[in-house]
Amino acid sequence: MSTSNKKVGDSTNLKNTKIKPKIGLTGSFGRGNYGDELYLKNYQYWFGGFADLFLLSGLSRKPYLIDFNKNFVDMMDAVVLGGGDLLVPHKHPIDLDFIDSVYLRKPLHVACIGVQVTRHDKDQRVVTRWQKFLSHENVKTISTRDTGSKAWIEEHIKPSVTINSFPDMVCALPLPPVSKPKDDLILGIVTRHVADPKNYRLLEEIGRELISRGWKVHHIIGGVSGHGKKDFENASFLDIPGKETIYSENLDDISKALGSCTLVLSYKLHTTLVSVMYGVPTICINPVVKAKAFMASAGLENHVFNATDPELKNVVLNSVPSAPDPFKVGKLRDEASTFMKELGAKIYNDFYESQLNSIGLSEKAIFPE
Secondary structure (H helix, E strand, O other): OOOOOOOHHHHHHHHHOOOOOEEEEEOOOOOOEHHHHHHHHHHHHHHOOOOEEEEOOOOOOOHHHHHHHHHHHHOOOEEEEOOEEEEOOOOOOOOHHHHOHHHHHOOEEEEEEEEOOOOOOOOHHHHHHHHHHHOOOOEEEEEEOOHHHHHHHHHHOOOOOOEEEOOOHHHHOOOOOOOOOOOOOEEEEEOOOOOOHHHHHHHHHHHHHHHHOOOEEEEEOOEOHHHHHHHHHHHHHOOOOOOEEEOOOOHHHHHHHHHOOOEEEEOOHHHHHHHHHHOOOEEEOOOOHHHHHHHHHOOOHHHEOOOOOHHHHHHHHHOOOOOOOHHHHHHHHHHHHHHHHHHHHHHHHHHHHHHHHHOOOOOOOOOOO
């Protein structure tokens, strides 16, 4: 574009054009994990109004197709990686959807990722690879979804970019409205694939007892596609006569099933998170680090049990656990929303500035409300 007749004031014309930044999204997407797919819905909600969004995960890794990957990424104005447990210190090789160097051809924002610390060992090849990736000059921002992940990355990866920590970004996602049944008491149970059905025995006792008291039991499948199929096949191991299995390929159906419950017992992080954000009394029954961190942030650290802990039965059957504190839920929502707004503003303003620079102008960018 020729700039010979351009004036600084002409930047107003740029503001009024319909040109949008193109944002490439990558991570553990398209595989059917409920939480990961909610990240995409969250990006659509927060970024879809000012940007065109493209999915980069799942790019073909064939060596002879690398030029196609480069050309596709080069169409983007920014790349966003995350969230989820993308950094697994002990797992080699690293999934290329998480750490492909082709993403570094454009400004990269690492968004609310977690470090999976279910094991204390680490593979130095993994650490070295992440060190190289996150130290690249095109990595513009790094954020984690919990302070433990932030501390781990600061200690072991030591990127030059400041790391920030926010609540899981799904806390910022507006959830579909639900109308709770007036007279029904519903126990929602979310399982995940387990190798040994004995992990479900205590849940069966709880479900059968509550049914005898007039409750309904909804066995909610917290996944779609391959993940959902695997969990659904495993659901037969939970033997509660009279239970209703909720199985859908629609993410909103899963969310609404959680929101309509009186009490949720959840094996999975994001079914736990969504239940809490709906204000439903929720107990996490898979006390991994990331789940305990989230429950503590919601003031629910006493609502975390192993699914085989006899105390779980006592807690559930003696009284329905208290609902999440609305103030703390609201704080999680506000902090996650602030993160999404700030990230969106950063991407848009950098794009706007680059457009001005390309035609020889300069002006403070204004993020569209």
